[in-house]
Amino acid sequence: MIETKPADTPMSSPQVDAAIAAPNCAIQIVSMVHPSPVEFSHVEAHHTIAMQRQRKQAFSSGRYLVEGAEKRFEDIGRVLVVPANVPLQVRAEGGPTQAVRCIFSQDAYARITGLDELVHPNEMVGCLDVKSPRITDTLARLANEAEAPGFASRVLAEALGTSLMVEIARYVNDLQPRSTIQRGGLARRTHRQIIEYVETQNGTPSLSDLAKLTGLSRRHLSRAFKQTTGQTIYDYVEQVRFNRAANMLADTDFLIKDIAFKLGFTCSSSFSVAFRRACGETPKSFRKRMRPGAIEEAETPRSGAPIHAAF
Template identity: 90%
Template sequence: MTNVIAAQQATQSSTIHVDAAIVAPNCTIQIVSAIHPTPVEYTHCEPHHAIAMQRQRKQAFSTGRYLIEGAEKRFEDIGRVLVLPANVPLEVRAEGGPTQAVRCIFNQDAYARITGLDELVHPNEMVGCLDVKSPRITDTLARLAGEAEAPGFASRVLAEALGTSLMVEIARYVNDLQPRSTIQRGGLARRTHRQIIEYVETQNGTPSLSDLAKLTGLSRRHLSRAFKQTTGQTIYDYVEQVRFNRAANMLADTDLLIKDIAFKLGFTCSSSFSVAFRRACGETPKSFRKRMRPGAPDEIASPLSLAA
């Protein structure tokens, strides 16, 4: 099934294709793909609440801002998961090229009935919805993607249950957001924050909390609290996010064997890497590589393998 949805475009034209879908009473699950101009600038507006998770490798440049009074006026980085409140235009400036995402769409009445909330998010907290960092939300979207692509017994019933839990998780996430103007003191110093980012993004394997505490000279407890207060996510979630992004980039842009990528990322074996990758994005490393590099063979000899 391939339907076509006209996305509202500000400056350049592109088309969103719905490759698979499950329609349940309270929500609709879609796998959508598009090929955008490079770079791309457009404005998108959903008639119903939606949450979307990108499935391609992280773009080098992807920013956006919600066009509503009271929201942040500056363009901010768009993460892997973002929320699209109903009837709120989102202006996007990005790298462009091919994209694919899983999204869950639900109307305002369903959200209000299930959560008891009339408003999805207050305008001055919307910037936190451009980069949603919640493993539970990510896992649920990955399960919904798998169900849409390969429906099983009672898929519609399962999608309805997962969609309902997703609405509750979104409500919890939004409830924990703080406007930037009300963030309390006590977070990380800018230098320490930058030190952690540089270390995590350049190290092979997975740095532990003890490693980062030793690096910064802070206690593990203080570091955990200050990092969460500064970034809105735990150190564990941040490290896993970086590891997934590195995995996606290596699968899409290098000829390394999957087992070599697993080793570089600190996994004990390729099977544990495959399980973790599938949990994070809803597909195996092998299928992700095939989708990003259609002409590539299943496994390509790599320098690490040849040197072993």
């Protein structure tokens, strides 16, 4: 069984809000209040996969301090991997943060995957922003189980943790050195055009919308976008929509049903289901955590509403 403790930093110690200890892994939901802005270096004694649960920060970047890794600071995404005993230097907006973490030993990872190394240094940059719906979904399920344990929670956490180790091994196996990623990908102007369009539109732009915008066929656009970014257009659009949802819940007084409408959901019920699947908590509980003084509101609409949308 893994035992973990917070790494020493110049800041106050992290607070463990919920946890499950299983034979091969440990699950923690950890909260912390950082100075604003903040810069620090952090080392994990065991391999750690973490998913941020707060709204997207204005800036958050990092680099692994190990020979052969990218020396420049790169954007940190919602999910990142910290290999055991590899220092991670972070620069970020600061303020309150909360993350769900799955922690597993090098021995457990080697035993389950047959791999001695989690990731080679020249591919570590890809671990600062892990783009995998399966990994995100598994971490959200683990967060939900840690906060509201059900029957055989340790057994389920062990199974999900094992699945997560396999998924991260597959993800890392598909990583390519940065020098090869841009070949056959999007032109920088086209990539920027897509980002600006998606991040400024209400609702959910479709692949057809983006193909028309760029003048590319849907097939070529899909392939080139994946080659350039390492994620599908669908996953990128859903990531932007989730970040927008988190920002509106944390920073505005919009009703949950109005946020759902602005994001292109047919009803607040489908929005709530999608948000909980992506984050491990409902929009209502997320808003309450981010804004303790926010006015309470019901988030379950009339019965019979269709539930089909997802982040």
